[in-house]
Amino acid sequence: MPGxxxxxxxxxxxxxxxxxxxxxxxxxxxxxxxxxxxxxxxWARVASNRASDRFVEAWFTGEGEDHEWLSDRDLRKLFNAxxxxxFPWSRQLSRNVAKNASIHTSRGLDAWGAYR
Numbered sequence: 001m002p003g004x005x006x007x008x009x010x011x012x013x014x015x016x017x018x019x020x021x022x023x024x025x026x027x028x029x030x031x032x033x034x035x036x037x038x039x040x041x042x043w044a045r046v047a048s049n050r051a052s053d054r055f056v057e058a059w060f061t062g063e064g065e066d067h068e069w070l071s072d073r074d075l076r077k078l079f080n081a082x083x084x085x086x087f088p089w090s091r092q093l094s095r096n097v098a099k100n101a102s103i104h105t106s107r108g109l110d111a112w113g114a115y116r
Contacts, residue, residue, distance in 0.1 A: 040097050043090055047083075047098035051075040051105040069113065072106035 029037060054075055058068045070078075079102055083090060090098070 040093055043087075043093045044097045044101040046087060046090075047079060047101035048105045050079050051102045052109070054078050055105075055109055070106075072103050075106055076102045 055070050058070050076099060079098065083098065
């Protein structure tokens with residue numbers, strides 16, 4: 001008895017047909033991993049809040065140029081200049097977390113600027 005028949009794979013240039021198979025996986029971290037995940041999430045939040053605060057200061061208070069728009073690179077440079085002094089506990093955490101948090105905050109601010 002032959003196995004179940006599967007729909008043919010569509011060519012790359014056409015829309016997919018038939019059922020799409022999906023997988024659902026759960027993270028089950030141990031205590032150490034859960035603690036590290038929480039620390040990294042907190043570090044991302046600190047970096048994002050710091051970036052948005054610097055943006056608000058530059059945009060709404062008119063420091064420097066009037067209504068200065070800070071790019072993602074500007075926000076990261078400002079954050080990197082002070083992060084080791086203000087947040088010494090972050091040395092053991094990944095720097096990519098803070099970098100990506102600043103990038104995502106900047107993307108949100110860019111979307112806000114396009115909407116305005």
